[in-house]
Structures are given as C-alpha cells and as structure tokens.
Amino acid sequence: MLTGIYAWRKKGTGIAPGDAALIIDPDTVTLPSIFQQAGYKSSVIGKWHLGLGSGDLDWNAKISPGPLELGFDECFLIPATGDRVPTVYVENHQVFGLDAADPLLVSYGQPIGEEPTGAKSPELLRQKLSDGHDNTIHNGISRIGYMSGGKGARWGDEDMADTLTKRACDFMTRQAATKQPFFLFFSLHDIHVPRTPHARFVGKTLMGPRGDVIVQADWCVGEVLNQLDTLGIAKNSLVLFSSDNGPVLDDGYRDDAVEKLGAHDPAGGLRGGKYSAFEAGTRVPLLARWPGQISPDQTSPALISQVDFCANFASIFGITLRPGECLDSREYVAALLGKDDRGRSLLVEQSGTLALRDGDWKYIEPSPGPAVAKSTNIETGLSESAQLYDLESDLGERNNLASQFPKKVAELKELLKKIGTEGK
DSSP states (O other), X not given: OOSSSOGGGSXXXXXXXXXXXXXXXXXXXXXXXXXXXXXXXXXXXXXXXXXXXXXXXXXXXXXXXXXXXXXXXXEEEESSOTTXXXXXXXXXXXXXXXXXXXXXXXXXXXOOSSOOXXXXXXXXXXXXXXXXXXXXXXXXXXXXXEEESOGGGBOOGGGHHHHHHHHHHHHHHHHHHHTOOEEEEEEOOTTSSSOOOOGGGTXXXXXHHHXXXXXXXXXXHHHHHHHHHHTTOGGGOOEEEEOSSOOXXXXXXXXXXXXXXXXXXXXXXXXXXXXXXXXXXXXXXXXXXXXXXXXXXXXXXXXXXGGGHHHHHHHHHTOOOOTTTTTTOOXXXXXXXXXXXXXXXXXXXXXXXXXXXXXXXXXXXXXXXXXXXXXXXXXXXXXXXXXXXETTTOTTOOOOOTTTOHHHHHHHHHHHHHHHHTTO
C-alpha cells in the first residue's frame, strides 16, 4: 500500500521481527510522499510493523530511518505488533515517555534481564498461549521477543484504542485549524492478537474478546467519522477503511475465539483465511466514504488493490509517476469512487505462495507445504500441483479446473512469470 510495489518483489518483507530494520528504502516514492508533494501534511498512527532504523537499533537513542524518512510528517507508532516487544510507543524519532535512567533493552535472540517469560512462568499469564508468544511477560501477557527496562514507557493494552484514537482525532483537529489538507494513515490494532478490549467493551458480544475488539474497532472508526463531522470537513474528506488480510481465530493466544464463534463465518463463505492463498486470505473489505462524491449504500464488484492507492492519488493530484516508481500501482480512480465496476483485470495475490487473478480466473502456483496450518487450523491453499478456479461460478474455490483447462494454466503460469520479471 505504501510503495505501490508488490511486497514479494523484495526479500525481507515477510513477517518481520520486532527489531527489524526499516524494510522500505527511504529513497522510494511512497503514498505519503505523493501526498506531501501535493501539499498535504501526513501522519501515521497505530500499528507499523515495517521495521525501524538500519539494524542493531538502540531504542534509547534517535530511531531513524522510519516513517518520517518515507514522507510522513509525524508518527505515533506501535513499533511492530502488540504481541511483539518492545511494548512501547514510538513518537517520531523517540520512544514515547522513556526515562533515560531506565533504558530499554530488546532482544530477539537470547533472553535479557530478569523479567519472567511465558515459557518459564505460565502461571503468571492472564491470557493463555496456544502457539509461541512465550517470551517476556508484560501486563500479564507474554510476547514474542525479550525486553527489559523502559517500565515507565510501556503501554497498557486495554488503553491502546483510546490512546491511538485520541491521537488521530487530535491530528485532524490541528490540521483543520491550519486549513492545510491532510493524509492520515490510522492503522488500527484492535483485532490483532493479543485481543484486549477496554473494560467498557468487555462482554458487548457473545464471542468473547475477539467479538468485543471488533466492537471496539467500530467505535474507533466512529470517533474518526464523528470528528470529521464536528470539524465541518466531512464533505471534503475521502475515508477509506480496509484490512491487511483475511480472518484468523486462534493466532497464538487462547482467548475463546474458537469456542465462542457460534454460527458466525468470519470468511463469509470464502475458503481459507489469514496466511492462505485462497480468497479468504487476500480478499478484504474496502469501504469508501466521500459525501457528495460517493453515493451511500452503493456496492461495486470492481477488482482493486491497495497497491493501486499510489497511482490513484497521484492521478487525482496531477502528479506523474516516473518509470519504476510505484511499479505495480495502476490508476483506477473511477473504480475507487464507485463510478466504474470493472477495475483491474490482472492482480497478483500473495499469501504463502503467489496466485494470479485474471478476470474471473484464478491460478495458484504449485508450492509444497501443508494443506492445513497446524497452528491456526486454516487451509493454506498450498499444493504441489497447479490450481485453477473460476471465481464467477466457484467463489469458494472448491472445484480445481487445472486438469480441464491445461492451456489456461500454462497461459497464466507464463503471465505470472512475466509480471515477476518486470522492473528487473
């Protein structure tokens, strides 16, 4: 989304450790840098997980490069994810609220300090484990990785939604006062593990913490929309709401997500989920609100990717992208605004392996691996044989047509290979 380049083109852009170096080259043209060029002030608030620094990061010194070197004017971050250390916020180039007398140390190798871990002291946990996540304990929850120190800077998981939402609303308020247009990337963490809803949302659903944090996320979005209304700028603001991957129930913590699911189908009839090459892994919601420009309650079958945001906004601003910039981004402004129901014809999907969408055809390249992930109980979509599906008649990807249409398989295999060599 931020580079307009498929993530699989660059090694090291998988699930990064919490102390990973910045995985985007600061010389890259990015979505925020496009907004910056158009005169907008930009901010990223919330979950980051794209790395910080250039390697061997000292969390007690200036943290750079990061979002501010990619076109954002300011940032307030969860450095990686809530289930990874360090459990602190980063504001611009510093750990927020860090006391120099209590330095923060982080390790993704050997244990450091004397703090208990989930592996050795499970009796201290208030959220039990199902897979991994058994290193340093903070707030009764053990995380991935080890840390010590920085006690005064550590977040309270239950307060995270309030803290981030207030930051988002404060940024919009400041910008509205200056009359300068703004771009806000508000990256919610609520539904990501560990799921820890604020007390006022606990018990709001029958689905346990997972259901309650969905309600909490809805509240966060509502606060942002209400603030736009209060500031009188809603009619001049395009709001996009989307997700980074499909659903997962048990993702390392035993929080009753499986036991209390009931009849709810989080994948909406699609096959797979997070980490899966099937559609439930990569087909995600995209809601758009722009009063006066987008009709309320309309839906669209158009295929569009978050990779396209760069080209779309460059087009809106009249900015010409040079060859190689935002390599995989394509302009579909009409589809984004609900004025065209076609959108893309080709799209490469990535989750465990690569797949190619060509209209209603979907080809999944052969890739060895388990059919069902042991840790999440999700169908991976991996197979040593090629897979071909007609999504118009088989959106659930139950009928593999590869043996019936070998020419189509060969065509899409070659096309995927050709796309993979672009820009090299």
